[in-house]
Amino acid sequence: MNNYKDFLKPQPRIIVDLLESxxxxxxxxxxxxxxxxxDYKPFLTVRxxxxxxxxxxxxxITHGRIVHLLSDLELAVFLLFDWMPDVVDIRExxxxxxxxxxxxxxxxxxxxxAAKGTLQVMSxxxxxxxDRDGQIVSQAISVKYRxxxxxxxxxxxxxxxxxYWEAAAIEWFLFTENEIxxxxxxxxxxxxxxxxxxxxxxxxxxxxxxxxxxAIETFPENKIAMVMRQLxxxxxxKAGTHLQYLRHLLAQxxxxxxxxxxxxxxxxxxxxxxxxxxxxxxxxxxxxx
Numbered sequence: 001m002n003n004y005k006d007f008l009k010p011q012p013r014i015i016v017d018l019l020e021s022x023x024x025x026x027x028x029x030x031x032x033x034x035x036x037x038x039d040y041k042p043f044l045t046v047r048x049x050x051x052x053x054x055x056x057x058x059x060x061i062t063h064g065r066i067v068h069l070l071s072d073l074e075l076a077v078f079l080l081f082d083w084m085p086d087v088v089d090i091r092e093x094x095x096x097x098x099x100x101x102x103x104x105x106x107x108x109x110x111x112x113x114a115a116k117g118t119l120q121v122m123s124x125x126x127x128x129x130x131d132r133d134g135q136i137v138s139q140a141i142s143v144k145y146r147x148x149x150x151x152x153x154x155x156x157x158x159x160x161x162x163x164y165w166e167a168a169a170i171e172w173f174l175f176t177e178n179e180i181x182x183x184x185x186x187x188x189x190x191x192x193x194x195x196x197x198x199x200x201x202x203x204x205x206x207x208x209x210x211x212x213x214x215a216i217e218t219f220p221e222n223k224i225a226m227v228m229r230q231l232x233x234x235x236x237x238k239a240g241t242h243l244q245y246l247r248h249l250l251a252q253x254x255x256x257x258x259x260x261x262x263x264x265x266x267x268x269x270x271x272x273x274x275x276x277x278x279x280x281x282x283x284x285x286x287x288x289x
Contacts, residue, residue, distance in 0.1 A: 033095035033123075037063040042093035043123050046070065060090060061195055067092050074125055074143045077175045079188050081141070086130050094127035094140075096164050104163050110156045124161060124172075139173060140165045146176045187259040195251040196288040197244065205285055208245050209254050211235075213274055215242075216255075220270035227269050252286060254278045 033043035045068045046055040056069040062082050069075045069092060081087050101122050105112035113120040126141035142161055148154050158174065165172035200208060211231065219227045228242040235242070249255060255272045262271060277283040 033091075033093075036091075037089055038065045040065065040089075040091050042068050042091070043095040043121065044068070044070070044093040061192065062087055062090055070125075071143070071145075073145055073175075073177060073180070076180050076185050077141060077143050078126060079185055079192065080181070081126065081128050083188050083192070084130075086132065087128055088131045088136070089129040091127040092125065094124045096122040096124065096161070098122070100167070101160055101164055104160055104167070108159070108163065110160055112160070113157060122157070122161060122164075124165070139171045142172065142174045144174065144176055146178060149176070181260050183263050184260045187264050190264045191247055191251040194244065194247040195286065197248050197251075199287060200248075200285070202285075206281065209249060209278055212242065212246055212249060212255075216269035216272055220268075222269055224264075224267050224269055224272070253283070 030041065032041050035041060040063075046057060054072055056072075056075045057066050058069070058075075059065070060067050060078075060082050067078065067090070069078055074092075078090065078092065081090055098119060098121050102112055102119065104110075113122055124140045125143040128139050128141060130137045130139070140161075142158060144154065144158065149158075162172050162174075212228075215227050215231050216224070219230070224246060225243060228246055229239065231237070231242040232239055246255075254275050255278075256275065257267060257271045257273065275283060
């Protein structure tokens with residue numbers, strides 16, 4: 001994994017001569033595409049390139065850094081990995097070693113990306129590190145709209161990228177809108193902004209969890225919004241207070257449900273399963289970094 005952060009130090013003169021000065025500055029002086037976690041700087045930001053549709057800057061729950069995503073589809077794929085508990089780092093707009101991509105280009109006969117004769121540094125949309133039983137396993141993720149893959153040139157560049165990661169013995173995956181679990185992404189979006197919405201002390205964590213648990217066990221067939229509204233009335237709280245608490249607890253893993261199949265809009269209390277860790281009071285509450 002560490003081999004990919006320093007590929008310009010040193011770089012053969014022929015490669016440096018083929019890169020425009022702005023790219024050299026981005027990779028060397030600005031240290032783009034280097035670092036890990038909070039210290040990583042993406043090779044491309046939302047200001048550097050035109051995007052297809054909306055761009056997004058948002059904090060990651062994996063490392064707390066503001067990430068730069070160049071389309072709605074990139075956002076959806078990013079949210080999917082950012083939500084996974086075994087993901088320990090996500091680096092977006094990750095640059096590829098131009099010497100290696102140029103070698104692959106010459107060997108395969110696939111034209112290397114260039115602009116007005118100037119070599120361009122290729123990048124992978126997401127580079128994800130997983131902790132698998134104490135071992136860091138990396139995956140490279142390319143994100144492309146299905147319609148874009150109708151363009152033969154886009155497919156050629158994807159093949160260069162695939163071969164690059166194949167040579168590095170790193171799994172490479174292509175995500176289109178067809179691979180997006182829509183219901184899961186909608187549920188993640190519903191919860192993700194509530195992970196840090198409260199900073200509850202240990203007493204408040206347990207009392208809030210217990211209160212919500214009792215309510216959902218008492219009314220197992222009702223929609224969650226209705227039950228939380230009843231809790232607001234019982235506790236003389238402002239309308240919506242306990243629904244916000246529930247979303248915070250769900251984001252913290254106090255309760256789970258089949259997020260891939262059941263949209264939160266139709267979620268009923270009986271479909272919520274309390275966490276064994278919370279029931280046994282051996283959970284880890286996540287505070288904002």
